[in-house]
Amino acid sequence: MKRRVVTLLLALGAIFGIAAPALADGAQNGADVHVAQSLGDRDLTVIVRRVAEVPGPVHVDVVTHAGTPAGELSLTLRSAGAPSSATKVVLGATPGFYSGLLHVDRPGPWELAVDEATIPFVVPALVPSPWENATYGGFIAAGVLLLAALVLAVLGRPGFALVPAAGMVAAIAVGVTAALLSPSIPPVPAPGSDLDPTYDTVMNPYERTSIADFSRPPVNMVPRVDGQDLVLSLTDGSSGRPVDDLLVHDSAFVHLVVVSPSGHLRHLHPVRTAPGEYRVKLRDPEQGTHALAAEIARRGGGVQLLRSTVDVEGGAAAPAHDGKADTGMEIREAGRPSTLTANFGERDLQPWLGMLGHMIVVGPITDGPAGAPIWAHVHSMLPPRPGQPDQPDESVAAYGPDVPFTYSFPLPGRYLVWIQVERDYSVVTVPRTVDVPAGKAAVK
Amino acid sequence: MKRSVVAVVAGVLAVIAAAVVLWPRTVEAQPHLAESADLRFELTPDSTKSGSNAFDLRITDRSGNAADGDVTVEPAMPQMGHALAPITAAAQAPGRYRVAGVDLTMPGQWEITVSLRGERVVIPLLLT
Numbered sequence: 383m384k385r386r387v388v389t390l391l392l393a394l395g396a397i398f399g400i401a402a403p404a405l406a407d408g409a410q411n412g413a414d415v416h417v418a419q420s421l422g423d424r425d426l427t428v429i430v431r432r433v434a435e436v437p438g439p440v441h442v443d444v445v446t447h448a449g450t451p452a453g454e455l456s457l458t459l460r461s462a463g464a465p466s467s468a469t470k471v472v473l474g475a476t477p478g479f480y481s482g483l484l485h486v487d488r489p490g491p492w493e494l495a496v497d498e499a500t501i502p503f504v505v506p507a508l509v510p511s512p513w514e515n516a517t518y519g520g521f522i523a524a525g526v527l528l529l530a531a532l533v534l535a536v537l538g539r540p541g542f543a544l545v546p547a548a549g550m551v552a553a554i555a556v557g558v559t560a561a562l563l564s565p566s567i568p569p570v571p572a573p574g575s576d577l578d579p580t581y582d583t584v585m586n587p588y589e590r591t592s593i594a595d596f597s598r599p600p601v602n603m604v605p606r607v608d609g610q611d612l613v614l615s616l617t618d619g620s621s622g623r624p625v626d627d628l629l630v631h632d633s634a635f636v637h638l639v640v641v642s643p644s645g646h647l648r649h650l651h652p653v654r655t656a657p658g659e660y661r662v663k664l665r666d667p668e669q670g671t672h673a674l675a676a677e678i679a680r681r682g683g684g685v686q687l688l689r690s691t692v693d694v695e696g697g698a699a700a701p702a703h704d705g706k707a708d709t710g711m712e713i714r715e716a717g718r719p720s721t722l723t724a725n726f727g728e729r730d731l732q733p734w735l736g737m738l739g740h741m742i743v744v745g746p747i748t749d750g751p752a753g754a755p756i757w758a759h760v761h762s763m764l765p766p767r768p769g770q771p772d773q774p775d776e777s778v779a780a781y782g783p784d785v786p787f788t789y790s791f792p793l794p795g796r797y798l799v800w801i802q803v804e805r806d807y808s809v810v811t812v813p814r815t816v817d818v819p820a821g822k823a824a825v826k
Numbered sequence: 827m828k829r830s831v832v833a834v835v836a837g838v839l840a841v842i843a844a845a846v847v848l849w850p851r852t853v854e855a856q857p858h859l860a861e862s863a864d865l866r867f868e869l870t871p872d873s874t875k876s877g878s879n880a881f882d883l884r885i886t887d888r889s890g891n892a893a894d895g896d897v898t899v900e901p902a903m904p905q906m907g908h909a910l911a912p913i914t915a916a917a918q919a920p921g922r923y924r925v926a927g928v929d930l931t932m933p934g935q936w937e938i939t940v941s942l943r944g945e946r947v948v949i950p951l952l953l954t
Contacts, residue, residue, distance in 0.1 A: 562848075712911075714912075718912075719900050719909055719911065719912050721911040721912070761907070761908060763906075763908060763931075765931065766876075766931045766932060786911060788909040788910055788911045788912075789909070790909070
């Protein structure tokens, strides 16, 4: 009798040891959303921090940059158009982080309105995956069956006890198989980046669809000038409908580069004011035809470069870029990789748009930037941080001083090049011209 | 006594089987071959993991004679739209070159372009 009690106690301990349900991680943990916004006279970076629990708080950081006027921003969270929580963020005169606290009451697609700019984002639901359910379910069933087998054995029915014992072996096999195979199961298409985020797709992310190719048609961009603002109208190249599925790509919905007739560069991040409509203020423009290039990424993958021109009325003289850097250039013939390394002196550069540096290349120039056949955007990457999903934000000022770029200029000729980095919450732009010699292949 | 021996043997067998199934495997660095019009290139990376890497290069002509000249290596990662500055390989022996200190910081599919005397080959390299 004593032995039976000891056996029973040991078995119970084993059951609770195995079957205690571990807390599962959700399907997608999400990550911070960093979006650069050129909102009126302000250059902001809006960071929507990862939502840890639903319902729960949403931390929003607004990063201001040098030259951002002080004032008040209203932040509103909306779900399906209905506002659910709002707050005000008072921006000070010094550049840096200003925080607001909002509240979500359910997972799904949400929209953060920052004054007239709107930022769609997804609050993921914590849904255990089918293979997690199989793993935990298998072990829990094994525990229950072991208990049943023990009870039958203790009651003197060893023959009947064989049935739950066999079931326990099967349940352990299911749990172990699911646990071992789960790392090799491909992730499901994520609502927000592959699929359109709806309440259904967010709540049930493991519902597989038959879609294999998630890419979407190209986009038409029609720019127009409205007062001081430049308004971009984005429409689908196949249906003509407004394009409202832009992804945050390199920390912005639209990377708009505007080059004036005299070669002055602006790198702007238009704000979404309506579906398919993006708006940005052009401060003190020059008169004449400006070259535009917008980099966007649609849901489902693939980055597109949209080029256009717009005629601007204005009287201002072109301001000169005041960025300074020693630029080492190793220019090879067209088609071979050339290297430009900008040295900014101190090791205090901040990440800008998730990168250490950006280089915009326009050329070869014959009659102004609007007619240049090549338009490129080259990155200098941040050193990798293994195991950390979130990119460092702008509060980390510890990069540089060397910012290297490698680019194969496809055609010989004279190129306009601008190197951009961030320091002291201010974007530093260093203009250069590069003469690329003709390669042997081009001579042939 | 006999039963306990059987149990011990079964346990040892189970542990060995689990070790064989679950043992972490590293991919051996294999030589990668590529041929251009006149030359044969053989690239052997030191490692198949991301991080600082080095390549051994063996370059011969079609009939197996060692090739000589300036060898340039251009690493690029097409998925990220990112290229590294080209590196000139150091000659070790006739037809043998070595490039050290190549910082391939990201795991994924890389493209290593090797060129000699105007002949270029692109060698894919998968890093984990």
